[in-house]
Amino acid sequence: MNVTVRGTTRHYRTVSFDERKNEVLLIEQRLLPHHFQIVRIPDYRETARAITDMIVRGAGAIGATAAFGFAQGARAFRGRGRSQFEKHLDRVFKTLADARPTAVDPVNAMLALRARMTAGASVEEAQSIAMSGAHAFADEDVAHCEAIGHHGEKLIPEGARVLTHCNAGWLAFVDHGSATAPIYAAQSAGRSFHVFCDETRPRSQGASLTAWELAQQGISHDVIADNAAGHLMQRGEIDLVIVGSDRTLGRSGEVANKIGTYTKAVLAKRHKIPFYVAIPESTIDWTLTNGLDIPIEERHADEVLGAWGVTSKGKREHVRVANPTSGARNPGFDVTPPELITGIITPAGIYKPRDLWRKRRDLGWKA
Amino acid sequence: MNVTVRGTTRHYRTVSFDERKNEVLLIEQRLLPHHFQIVRIPDYRETARAITDMIVRGAGAIGATAAFGFAQGARAFRGRGRSQFEKHLDRVFKTLADARPTAVDPVNAMLALRARMTAGASVEEAQSIAMSGAHAFADEDVAHCEAIGHHGEKLIPEGARVLTHCNAGWLAFVDHGSATAPIYAAQSAGRSFHVFCDETRPRSQGASLTAWELAQQGISHDVIADNAAGHLMQRGEIDLVIVGSDRTLGRSGEVANKIGTYTKAVLAKRHKIPFYVAIPESTIDWTLTNGLDIPIEERHADEVLGAWGVTSKGKREHVRVANPTSGARNPGFDVTPPELITGIITPAGIYKPRDLWRKRRDLGWKA
Numbered sequence: 001m002n003v004t005v006r007g008t009t010r011h012y013r014t015v016s017f018d019e020r021k022n023e024v025l026l027i028e029q030r031l032l033p034h035h036f037q038i039v040r041i042p043d044y045r046e047t048a049r050a051i052t053d054m055i056v057r058g059a060g061a062i063g064a065t066a067a068f069g070f071a072q073g074a075r076a077f078r079g080r081g082r083s084q085f086e087k088h089l090d091r092v093f094k095t096l097a098d099a100r101p102t103a104v105d106p107v108n109a110m111l112a113l114r115a116r117m118t119a120g121a122s123v124e125e126a127q128s129i130a131m132s133g134a135h136a137f138a139d140e141d142v143a144h145c146e147a148i149g150h151h152g153e154k155l156i157p158e159g160a161r162v163l164t165h166c167n168a169g170w171l172a173f174v175d176h177g178s179a180t181a182p183i184y185a186a187q188s189a190g191r192s193f194h195v196f197c198d199e200t201r202p203r204s205q206g207a208s209l210t211a212w213e214l215a216q217q218g219i220s221h222d223v224i225a226d227n228a229a230g231h232l233m234q235r236g237e238i239d240l241v242i243v244g245s246d247r248t249l250g251r252s253g254e255v256a257n258k259i260g261t262y263t264k265a266v267l268a269k270r271h272k273i274p275f276y277v278a279i280p281e282s283t284i285d286w287t288l289t290n291g292l293d294i295p296i297e298e299r300h301a302d303e304v305l306g307a308w309g310v311t312s313k314g315k316r317e318h319v320r321v322a323n324p325t326s327g328a329r330n331p332g333f334d335v336t337p338p339e340l341i342t343g344i345i346t347p348a349g350i351y352k353p354r355d356l357w358r359k360r361r362d363l364g365w366k367a
Numbered sequence: 368m369n370v371t372v373r374g375t376t377r378h379y380r381t382v383s384f385d386e387r388k389n390e391v392l393l394i395e396q397r398l399l400p401h402h403f404q405i406v407r408i409p410d411y412r413e414t415a416r417a418i419t420d421m422i423v424r425g426a427g428a429i430g431a432t433a434a435f436g437f438a439q440g441a442r443a444f445r446g447r448g449r450s451q452f453e454k455h456l457d458r459v460f461k462t463l464a465d466a467r468p469t470a471v472d473p474v475n476a477m478l479a480l481r482a483r484m485t486a487g488a489s490v491e492e493a494q495s496i497a498m499s500g501a502h503a504f505a506d507e508d509v510a511h512c513e514a515i516g517h518h519g520e521k522l523i524p525e526g527a528r529v530l531t532h533c534n535a536g537w538l539a540f541v542d543h544g545s546a547t548a549p550i551y552a553a554q555s556a557g558r559s560f561h562v563f564c565d566e567t568r569p570r571s572q573g574a575s576l577t578a579w580e581l582a583q584q585g586i587s588h589d590v591i592a593d594n595a596a597g598h599l600m601q602r603g604e605i606d607l608v609i610v611g612s613d614r615t616l617g618r619s620g621e622v623a624n625k626i627g628t629y630t631k632a633v634l635a636k637r638h639k640i641p642f643y644v645a646i647p648e649s650t651i652d653w654t655l656t657n658g659l660d661i662p663i664e665e666r667h668a669d670e671v672l673g674a675w676g677v678t679s680k681g682k683r684e685h686v687r688v689a690n691p692t693s694g695a696r697n698p699g700f701d702v703t704p705p706e707l708i709t710g711i712i713t714p715a716g717i718y719k720p721r722d723l724w725r726k727r728r729d730l731g732w733k734a
Contacts, residue, residue, distance in 0.1 A: 033690035196696070199671065199689070201568055201592040207672065207689035215692045223695040225568040225671050226593045227627025231663070231701035234629065260594025262601065263630060266637055296598070304566065304592050305574065307674040309686025319676025319686050322566070322574035323400035325582045328590040329563070334598035 001170045001184065003216050005036055012038075013175050015056060015064040015138060019131065022075050024068045026056045029171060033212035034310050044073030044092050051099035051106065058172025059246070059283060060145070063105030064138040066096045070110045071134040074117070075127050085123045089114065102297075105282065109137050138174045144280040145176035147347035152182025152242065152278055153189055155345075160186075160193040160239045163229055166200040166258035167209035168244020168278065178278040179244040180213060182345065187219055195221040196238065198229060200258060202303035202330060226260055233271040241268050241275045242345075246333060247294060248277065250284045250360060253338030253353025254291035259331055265340035277336075277353075278345040281364040284356065291335035304328035368537045368551065370583050372403055379405070380542050382423060382431040382505060386498065389442050391435045393423045396538060400579035401677050411440030411459050418466035418473065425539025426613070426650060427512070430472030431505040433463045437477045438501040441484070442494050452490045456481065469664075472649065476504050505541045511647040512543035514714035519549025519609065519645055520556055522712075527553075527560040527606045530596055533567045533625035534576035535611020535645065545645040546611040547580060549712065554586055562588040563605065565596060567625060569670035569697060593627055600638040608635050608642045609712075613700060614661060615644065617651045617727060620705030620720025621658035626698055632707035644703075644720075645712040648731040651723065658702035671695035 003012050016025045024041040030053075031037055039055060041047050047069035050056055056065050073092030077085050093114070097107050113133045120126030156162060168179035176184055183195060195214055200206035207223045214221040224232070232238050241264055247256040255261070255277050268275040288294065305322040322328070338353035348362045356363060370379050383392045391408040397420075398404055406422060408414050414436035417423055423432050440459030444452050460481070464474050480500045487493030523529060535546035543551055550562060562581055567573035574590045581588040591599070599605050608631055614623040622628070622644050635642040655661065672689040689695070705720035715729045723730060 034687075197693075199568065201566065201594055204688050207693075209690075211690035211693035215690055221693065223671055223689050223693050225626065225697070227568060227625075227630060228696065228698055230630035230633060231626060231698050232696070234701070258594075259592065259598060263594060263597035263634060266597060266634055267630060270633055304590055306676055307686060307688055309673055309688040311678075311684050311686055317678050317684065317686055319674060319678055319684055320401075321571050321674055321676040322590050323576075323578035323582055326400075326564075326574075326578035326588065326590050329595065329599070330592070331595055331598050334601065 001175060001213065001217060003036055013138070013142070014058070014061045014171055015068060015174055017068045017071070017134065022072055024065065024072055026050055026065065027171065028055050029057060029209070030055060032171070033208045034316070044069045044076065045095055047072060048095045048099040051096070058167070059103065059105045060141045060173030060280065061171065062100060062103055063109040063282075064141055064174045066099070066106030067109040067113055067134040067137040069096045070113050071130040074130040077123065077127070082123060085126070108282070113137070141174040141280070142176065144347040145170070145173050145178060145181045148178055148278050148280070148345050149176055149181030149185030151350050152276070152345040153185035155240060155274070155276065156182055156186035156191065156193055158191045158193065161196065161237055162193060163196045163198065163238045163241045163264065164210060165198040165206060165243045165261050165264055167205040169210050169213045171209050171213060172244070178280060179242045180210070181278060182242060183219065184217060187217065192220070195219060196229065196232065197221055197223050198226050198260065198264070199223055200260060201226055204307065229264055230267045233267055233273055238273055241265070241273060243277055245277050245279045245283055247285050248279055248283055248344065248356070249288050249291060250286040250356045250363070250365065251289045252291060253341070253356055255336045255341060255353070256291065256294045256333050257336065259334050262334040262336045265336045269340050274342040275340060276343050276345055277341055281346060281348070284363060286360065286365050291337065294335055296334070297332040299330045299332045301328035301330055304330045368542060368580065368584060370403055380505070380509070381425070381428045381538055382435060382541055384435045384438070384501065389439055391432065391439055393417055393432065394538065395422050396424060396576070397422060399538070400575045401683070411436045411443065412462055414439060415462045415466040418463070425534075426470065426472045427508045427540030427647065428538065429467060429470055430476040431508055431541045433466070433473030434476040434480055434501040434504040436463045437480050438497040441497040444490065444494070449490060452493070475649070480504070508541040508647070509543065511714040512537070512540050512545060512548045515545055515645050515647070515712050516543055516548030516552030518717050519643070519712040520552035522607060522641070522643060523549055523553035523558065523560055525558045525560065528563065528604055529560060530563045530565065530605045530608045530631065531577060532565040532573060532610045532628050532631055534572040536577050536580045538576050538580060539611070545647060546609045547577070548645060549609060550586065551584060554584065559587070562586060563596065563599065564588055564590050565593050565627065565631070566590055567627060568593055571674065596631055597634045600634055600640055605640055608632070608640060610644055612644050612646045612650055614652050615646055615650055615711065615723070616655050616658060617653040617723045617730070617732065618656045619658060620708065620723055622703045622708060622720070623658065623661045623700050624703065626701050629701040629703045632703045636707045641709040642707060643710050643712055644708055648713055648715070651730060653727065653732050658704065661702055663701070664699040666697045666699045668695035668697055671697045
């Protein structure tokens with residue numbers, strides 16, 4: 001999407017690649033929303049570290065980063081012969097797969113690339129396929145998000161007031177985002193509307209990343225405390241909720257997403273406000289049948305007990321907010337049941353959550 | 368309640384008075400939870416400033432502070448004759464009433480004191496009545512909170528997991544608190560249980576003040592992000608919710624309290640978890656008939672866009688968390704309807720919210 005740096009507006013993707021220099025280009029997301037910087041990464045091992053260190057985050061974005069990192073590693077091969085090349089690819093694969101062990105997108109992206117590369121008759125041809133395959137992977141991520149935007153934008157009429165939670169924005173994908181794609185598409189369709197960004201404690205991705213995205217795109221918005229949406233719904237100030245999802249169960253229609261999503265769904269149901277979940281098909285889990293079986297990561301207590309921000313002197317600091325002798329519980333995700341969800345916005349269309357399984361052939365399910 | 372300073376545990380009230388030195392003693396609440404300090408205030412004008420500057424906050428606590436400040440001012444009279452004394456009292460009254468113009472407790476406390484003082488035949492006698500009246504006011508606040516604890520402690524059985532929101536603790540009153548009174552009483556009854564403290568963004572009174580109180584009393588507790596309670600309820604980890612209230616409508620049973628209270632009540636209803644509101648009778652509004660008529664203060668956006676805390680070097684700082692070019696909405700309170708409330712715990716007993724009006728004669732209503 002567009003970013004304005006010192007008065008100049010340009011289109012950026014979260015992840016891109018410089019073929020001439022064999023460099024991965026990433027937006028340094030840890031500096032956002034306070035500084036915008038592109039980092040150039042010349043080596044696949046450093047690309048893996050960029051994933052580990054969270055220079056880049058978000059399922060789609062780290063999938064594309066791993067794909068480019070894999071092509072980068074393949075193209076850097078300086079040995080001789082196919083068998084040496086395959087051993088080198090094993091190392092590259094393992095390095096990038098180990099960068100964020102619980103994520104599935106990097107592994108899936110690299111497995112697909114490597115399968116394509118077997119068609120290459122020579123090392124050079126396989127390298128070339130890796131490069132074009134990585135570009136295709138990133139382009140497909142963009143196309144999926146655009147398709148989500150196409151289906152979802154009709155839900156946002158002129159003057160609508162939309163609530164979103166956390167950051168399922170373009171920074172989490174290669175471009176457009178999932179929950180934000182309908183928002184950007186509605187803007188492209190010429191409509192004016194307002195977005196409320198849940199702060200999304202404890203990591204505040206809504207206040208920092210989503211608010212930054214919307215400001216860059218010139219979309220009217222306000223940050224609100226996670227406590228405030230219930231009151232705004234009660235006073236008739238929210239028309240629609242759109243969130244993303246880390247994992248959606250194709251068999252049950254349950255949606256795992258950032259902690260607090262379930263609360264917003266319960267509130268929306270009470271106030272008869274439509275509640276939508278926007279997802280690319282890659283986040284549908286066709287195996288699990290029960291949301292209680294989704295592992296809920298318990299994250300570090302310090303996230304809840306304090307906050308990261310920038311001081312009046314421009315220094316990035318973590319401040320302790322809570323009583324210093326108290327501990328915290330910090331579940332990272334929650335699970336929203338299908339009866340609270342109006343629709344799942346996918347690249348293939350909008351479905352009732354309980355219809356995902358019946359429509360699985362349209363949604364990329366593989367038997 | 369008890370506070371341990373450098374290994375020594377002592378009982379403190381939020382507000383007390385040194386008659387010999389004519390000084391108001393306050394806990395410096397702006398330094399909590401990081402430092403515990405008692406400030407001694409030698410002059411009623413400085414007592415008024417302490418209210419304005421929020422050294423002391425909370426309805427009961429500022430009521431008692433104004434009562435002591437009024438007695439302090441009355442006792443400092445150095446002029447001659449009753450009419451000069453009454454003029455002096457007018458100045459003292461106005462100074463203390465203007466300290467926090469929207470609060471009703473300071474004015475009510477001082478009006479009651481001044482009415483009593485008319486019985487004094489001399490200036491000295493009136494001064495003496497002011498002093499004993501201020502003590503009586505503070506003691507009555509304590510007795511009310513103790514009575515709330517007496518009625519409410521039965522709701523907390525051994526092993527219970529209690530959720531509370533914001534700080535309706537002893538720091539907001541003279542002692543015991545409202546929402547915390549049943550918790551402290553259940554501890555005194557020898558029971559063990561666990562309390563979840565909602566962080567309560569944007570001002571984080573749950574993470575800072577309530578967590579500090581519970582830690583000082585040695586009560587098992589965890590701070591949670593405001594986003595987490597829904598998930599914990601879904602997993603069966605919360606048995607009971609107790610909150611305070613800034614204003615409860617005696618005619619409709621609606622409860623105005625810190626932003627986010629309504630959300631917790633909606634979640635509790637969905638999960639069939641009892642939701643209680645603990646209040647002294649002074650916060651019942653017998654006039655309004657509709658919660659929509661309760662003014663909801665819109666507070667400064669900076670509260671939502673950042674956080675106050677202490678850096679690793681021990682310095683108190685406000686950090687900007689949100690995107691620097693974004694704004695915020697910041698409603699300070701919300702209104703919970705009676706159908707979401709299991710009971711109102713008052714000094715006179717526990718009532719269904721819709722029964723308050725029928726029971727108004729037991730609850731201090733004056734025709």
